[in-house]
Amino acid sequence: MSLKGKFFAFLPNPNTSSNKFFKSILEKKGATIVSSIQNCLQSSRKEVVILIEDSFVDSDMHLTQKDIFQREAGLNDVDEFLGKIEQSGIQCAKTSCITKWVQNDKFAFQKDDLIKFQPSIIVISDNADDGQSSTDKESEISTDVESERNDDSNNKDMIQASKPLKRLLQGDKGRASLVTDKTKYKNNELIIGALKRLTKKYEIEGEKFRARSYRLAKQSMENCDFNVRSGEEAHTKLRNIGPSIAKKIQVILDTGVLPGLNDSVGLEDKLKYFKNCYGIGSEIAKRWNLLNFESFCVAAKKDPEEFVSDWTILFGWSYYDDWLCKMSRNECFTHLKKVQKALRGIDPECQVELQGSYNRGYSKCGDIDLLFFKPFCNDTTELAKIMETLCIKLYKDGYIHCFLQLTPNLEKLFLKRIVERFRTAKIVGYGERKRWYSSEIIKKFFMGVKLSPRELEELKEMKNDEGTLLIEEEEEEETKLKPIDQYMSLNAKDGNYCRRLDFFCCKWDELGAGRIHYTGSKEYNRWIRILAAQKGFKLTQHGLFRNNILLESFNERRIFELLNLKYAEPEHRNIEWEKKTA
DNA sequence: AGGCCAATACTG
DNA sequence: CAGTAT
DNA sequence: GCCT
Numbered sequence: 001m002s003l004k005g006k007f008f009a010f011l012p013n014p015n016t017s018s019n020k021f022f023k024s025i026l027e028k029k030g031a032t033i034v035s036s037i038q039n040c041l042q043s044s045r046k047e048v049v050i051l052i053e054d055s056f057v058d059s060d061m062h063l064t065q066k067d068i069f070q071r072e073a074g075l076n077d078v079d080e081f082l083g084k085i086e087q088s089g090i091q092c093a094k095t096s097c098i099t100k101w102v103q104n105d106k107f108a109f110q111k112d113d114l115i116k117f118q119p120s121i122i123v124i125s126d127n128a129d130d131g132q133s134s135t136d137k138e139s140e141i142s143t144d145v146e147s148e149r150n151d152d153s154n155n156k157d158m159i160q161a162s163k164p165l166k167r168l169l170q171g172d173k174g175r176a177s178l179v180t181d182k183t184k185y186k187n188n189e190l191i192i193g194a195l196k197r198l199t200k201k202y203e204i205e206g207e208k209f210r211a212r213s214y215r216l217a218k219q220s221m222e223n224c225d226f227n228v229r230s231g232e233e234a235h236t237k238l239r240n241i242g243p244s245i246a247k248k249i250q251v252i253l254d255t256g257v258l259p260g261l262n263d264s265v266g267l268e269d270k271l272k273y274f275k276n277c278y279g280i281g282s283e284i285a286k287r288w289n290l291l292n293f294e295s296f297c298v299a300a301k302k303d304p305e306e307f308v309s310d311w312t313i314l315f316g317w318s319y320y321d322d323w324l325c326k327m328s329r330n331e332c333f334t335h336l337k338k339v340q341k342a343l344r345g346i347d348p349e350c351q352v353e354l355q356g357s358y359n360r361g362y363s364k365c366g367d368i369d370l371l372f373f374k375p376f377c378n379d380t381t382e383l384a385k386i387m388e389t390l391c392i393k394l395y396k397d398g399y400i401h402c403f404l405q406l407t408p409n410l411e412k413l414f415l416k417r418i419v420e421r422f423r424t425a426k427i428v429g430y431g432e433r434k435r436w437y438s439s440e441i442i443k444k445f446f447m448g449v450k451l452s453p454r455e456l457e458e459l460k461e462m463k464n465d466e467g468t469l470l471i472e473e474e475e476e477e478e479t480k481l482k483p484i485d486q487y488m489s490l491n492a493k494d495g496n497y498c499r500r501l502d503f504f505c506c507k508w509d510e511l512g513a514g515r516i517h518y519t520g521s522k523e524y525n526r527w528i529r530i531l532a533a534q535k536g537f538k539l540t541q542h543g544l545f546r547n548n549i550l551l552e553s554f555n556e557r558r559i560f561e562l563l564n565l566k567y568a569e570p571e572h573r574n575i576e577w578e579k580k581t582a
Numbered sequence: 583a584g585g586c587c588a589a590t591a592c593t594g
Numbered sequence: 595c596a597g598t599a600t
Numbered sequence: 601g602c603c604t
Binding site for chain 1: 603
């Protein structure tokens with residue numbers, strides 16, 4: 001297929017990342033991209049095709065969400081503009097037509113590809129129910145978005161929930177007051193600190209809702225603009241502070257220490273020791289603690305079944321210290337390059353991107369999150385196979401040191417290592433287990449990897465990336481594997497740490513939603529999804545929905561727009577950090 | 583007394 | 595389903 | 601653990 005002599009223009013915004021990508025596709029085929037839409041109108045060349053982003057075209061091939069379209073395209077009057085296009089006879093199609101052309105290797109319009117400009121009142125006569133309901137839905141959406149916007153500007157729903165978080169996105173005014181409020185009241189600072197620790201404590205113990213209550217109480221304290229003098233005062237004047245927390249506040253004010261917490265610090269640490277191991281969550285940690293285990297070796301002896309049913313715990317134990325240790329951005333990037341290079345030899349069209357804390361600009365990353373996708377490919381099974389092939393290659397190259405999930409193919413390679421770990425742990429019951437793979441095809445790969453000594457040397461010689469804006473995180477004192485458990489350790493003694501590497505894949509059509517999901521942070525995902533739910537949407541890694549109807553999944557910015565949010569760069573999706581730098 | 587809850591994928 | 599993970 |  002050659003597109004020589006053909007002209008294309010993208011609307012409403014030619015500079016989105018997806019459109020940039022589409023441009024390069026068309027240019028490769030010989031097409032010319034018209035940057036200014038005014039130009040193509042003036043010259044009134046009929047060979048121009050205008051490509052309009054799918055999300056602005058409804059099922060009847062009419063333009064919807066005109067207000068947003070107008071703003072994004074930088075137009076003064078959409079209707080006037082559309083009139084001109086119609087007059088000149090320029091063809092308009094959905095951007096996704098490119099996908100069709102590429103797949104069929106043919107540039108041609110089919111019957112319903114072209115966007116219609118005549119308002120079709122006729123639709124109703126055909127099938128009253130269908131036509132009616134679908135147009136109803138569209139108008140419902142746009143009016144709702146509209147009314148949300150009005151609400152926001154009146155600051156109505158801002159006061160209700162997650163006030164500090166909303167303020168974060170509101171610019172500098174809110175931030176400044178947040179800071180001055182905070183530092184003025186000494187009592188409150190003390191109480192907030194205590195509530196924060198209690199929240200963390202209950203999170204470790206897996207007490208989801210109790211933790212939530214403390215979190216909400218903490219937020220109330222943070223938004224409180226007077227000095228709290230008694231527990232009773234806090235209870236009556238603030239939301240989310242009930243009798244129990246009020247009582248604790250009173251004790252803090254009286255004695256300066258928080259009740260119950262100092263006593264249970266021991267418990268907290270014991271649970272943490274187990275929970276820090278990959279594969280151990282709050283439930284197993286609690287159980288082992290109740291059984292008075294204080295080390296993995298005791299657990300291995302007295303509760304070997306747990307290790308046989310979830311063998312990944314063995315590797316969590318083996319790499320305990322390494323996996324708690326964070327790496328530099330440079331190292332993260334080196335891992336990406338390594339994977340990318342291997343991927344080119346397997347499927348050059350497949351692409352891979354860093355997500356997670358790296359993407360959010362952290363100077364230290366706990367793991368490497370890689371997202372795989374392939375232009376126009378919506379077949380995750382195909383992606384899964386590519387990833388599996390890649391894993392096999394990287395394992396044979398000595399880069400991958402362990403898998404935390406297996407397919408039959410990977411099991412063949414890796415079984416020896418699992419057996420070796422069981423022997424070292426002196427656990428015998430593993431022989432009864434017949435298979436160690438979970439399913440034929442897996443779509444997420446979790447593993448442990450190490451750079452080669454040579455790559456590590458190169459890394460050391462690299463310049464620091466201090467020049468860029470980096471986000472530092474306060475260091476937490478790390479728990480170390482106890483000496484008694486060291487016999488299983490495969491932790492680095494030479495500075496070459498084992499790193500956690502995750503492969504995810506994503507359908508091409510869901511790239512935007514997938515990026516939001518895997519970029520995180522966890523807290524940000526929670527926050528934005530609650531917000532979405534409050535506005536009647538549902539946000540997942542597969543897209544933004546309303547009444548289970550997909551509204552958008554490809555275009556990241558548009559998801560923000562539909563939620564009436566300003567686009568947040570990944571660096572601004574870090575809740576704790578945003579608060580601190582406010 | 584019962585709801586609150588991010589939403590989802592994978593394993594046994 | 596519970597548990598752990600992202 | 602707080603809210604309804």
